Amino acid sequence: MMQHTGRKGIDRRGLALVAGLLPVMGLVGLASTKAEAQTSAESTFDRVRRTKVLRIAALPGELPYFQKDLATGAWSGACISMALDIAKVFDSKLEYVESTYGNSVLDLQSNKVDLAFALNPTPARALSISFTNPMIIHPFGCLAKHGLVPKTWDDLNKPELTVVFDLGSLHETAARRYCPKANLVGFKTRDECTLALQSGRADAHIQAALLGLSTVGKNPSLGPYYLLTNPTVALPSCLGLQREPDTRFKEVINAWLDMNRGTGQLREWMLEGLAKFGVTREQVPANLTF
16 A cells, blocks of 8 residues: 555656646747747848849939829839849849838838938937948038028028028038027928028028939029038938848848949939939039049
8 A cells, every 4th residue: 555655646746747847848838939930030131032022112202312203103213223223133123112211210110111212320220220331421511592602611600691401300410510600490391491592581501412402403593502611511321221130131232332332323323313303413513422
């Protein structure tokens, strides 16, 4: 009886041990499943090569980078030319996701797009997305009223001059830093700034070079565009990417950028984009480089 009771005791202890291990084994299995799910998440590189589709954020009306024909739905502009060339590298077709500069960052985070063009790599943005090497180094300047020919920021840094900019932009940052003595006025949009200059309510409108030249293309009477120096204010404009462990997609885009910058093709796409919207090569400042 004692031996028999002992065997039962051992069996009960064994069953208790197994029962105690089951939850742990379940947790290990769950962790393993989660790890497998994470490691099996498809990278941008693999997804683009598999689907043969490259998704880009497309920004209506952001000349000279993007323009959408409302009648046909066709896209054109410097960044469209670039995107088409990148798609060739992956033997893919383009898919356009309409967006804005701000929303394109969110679109990358939510996996709606693979690429977002013409983004300044600010520290805040870099917390959530990745950036390529610079597409261009984008200098700042202004459009000015007739008779005012500014060459430096000090030429605008005068109390009798009204300098306008779009609120919340890097144009505002530059104006407040380098023209603090001027009468600084912010507007919600760049178009409102343009109207203020046209109507005589402003003396100068701060804009990055390509945006300013595009404004001249749409409103020839506003030209010319002036690059401002002392100091030269220029920020990198990059392509935004999803932040992910697999760096192959980023490496391909960086190689593409370096090659096309070295051959001068990026500059040609920029000039062609400007020309589509009325800006001649003669109107591009000689000291403006891409």
